[in-house]
Amino acid sequence: MDDVEAVVLVGGKGTRLRPLTLSAPKPMLPTAGVPFLAHLLSRIRAAGVRRVILGTSYLAETFADHFGDGTAAGLEITYVVEEAPLGTGGGIRNVAKHLSAEDVLVFNGDVLAGTDLGAVVATHRRTAADVTLHLVRVQDPRAYGCVPTDTEGRVLEFLEKTDDPPTDQINAGCYVFRRSVIDSIPEGRPVSVERETFPGLLASGSRVSGHVDTSYWRDMGTPADLVHGSADLVRGVAPSAALPGPTGEALVLEGAEIAEGALVFGGTTVGRGVRIGAGARVEGAMLFDGAVVGEGAVVEHSVVGYGARVDDGASVVDTVVGDRAVVGAQCELRGGMRVWPDVVLPPHGVRFSPDV
Structure with a gap:
């Protein structure tokens, strides 16, 4: 044409x-x-x-x-x-x-x-x-x-x-x-x-x-559409010749480190220099360059911005975490929550589960 x-x-x-x-x-x-x-x-x-x-x-x-x-x-x-x-x-x-x-x-x-x-x-x-x-x-x-x-x-x-x-x-x-x-x-x-x-x-x-x-x-x-669309591109459901790697359960860019025992799947994009700790579970997410996901943390269908951190044991589901923000250990975020860039949530700062 x-x-x-x-x-x-x-x-x-x-x-x-x-x-x-x-x-x-x-x-x-x-x-x-x-x-x-x-x-x-x-x-x-x-x-x-x-x-x-x-x-x-x-x-x-x-x-x-x-x-x-x-x-x-x-x-x-x-x-x-x-x-x-x-x-x-x-x-x-x-x-x-x-x-x-x-x-x-x-x-x-x-x-x-x-x-x-x-x-x-x-x-x-x-x-x-x-x-x-x-x-x-x-x-x-x-x-x-x-x-x-x-x-x-x-x-x-x-x-x-x-x-x-x-x-x-x-x-x-x-x-x-x-x-x-x-x-x-x-x-x-x-x-x-x-x-x-x-x-x-x-x-x-x-x-x-x-x-x-x-x-x-x-x-x-x-x-939500951005996250799901990105996952569809990674898995090859949505067509693109611009994907910087093969289609599959995850797209892992250069310099990223995924610890043994971490699960990364569902069309997740792991950006450059990202670190994912042991026992973490990352499904259908977008981790921008330099992001950190701590040990045992859960990140599902969410965006974690440039240089942002999701600390050990935290749970981030259907959430946007802005650039350089910190989600403290054992925090629970879900249901369309948004954390603005540079905001720091202390450990246990936001929870939905009852503590015992």
Whole structure:
């Protein structure tokens, strides 16, 4: 698909993910050993697309410092910065002058997916669409905007979240735009493709197609989704060519030390220089570089930030431990708790179990 270009929209800090590492935007958070955005870029490259426009409004230099001109990823990357947040539609319009292809793949930068991008483009061209949306079927669509289609795959309408959705098809955050549609989006102001651009196209009689499948898909907007998405990448459930090691029960990066008798599994990422003590149990977790898990500690489906410590016998379940924070010995954290960076919880400082 060397006649297709890609646009990736990456937003701000992602406040729903705090506290993690407060110095990096969400798409740069380590996910299965590399910045989250690297997984999307690897899929774009694998589909045969070579030119990517990265649109951002926050810490753009962070992306450029890491990915450079894209050569190392087999891509040509151009960076475009918004002077002020412009929304999804406004962000797409903001990069228009950098585009040259007739068909443009557009991605929301905080979605982990496994759809066949070539098939989405093929649907777009076969139906002579102005815009084609990747739609994924989910078990419970009530939390998402629903997109019903007719028997020919034509999008009928865009529905906000509802308790009685008429379809299990939702907008998966991947589109193919005809270049002329991008040029028609109002310039210099916030525009939502979901609320303005797509409904406007339907009202005008334009062809909006849906490419529907049941491929892997996860919105990475919460800590729980980040943890589970990372584990899926490590185990090979979610596809990526950017994984810095083989798929399996754990991804262990250089310099990490795992003591004899420790159990590390479930798609855990063990960052550089991490130490895991004897008898510890680590399942489906993300341990950022320099983190320490003490002897007999339990870490399940949680994030342990850069240089943070979970001391001996502590239990951390469904929790985010910020950079350099300390969870004292025998503490128990669970159920979506968050420990901010540099906070120190003393031994036995937080417990749910009765002490005897």
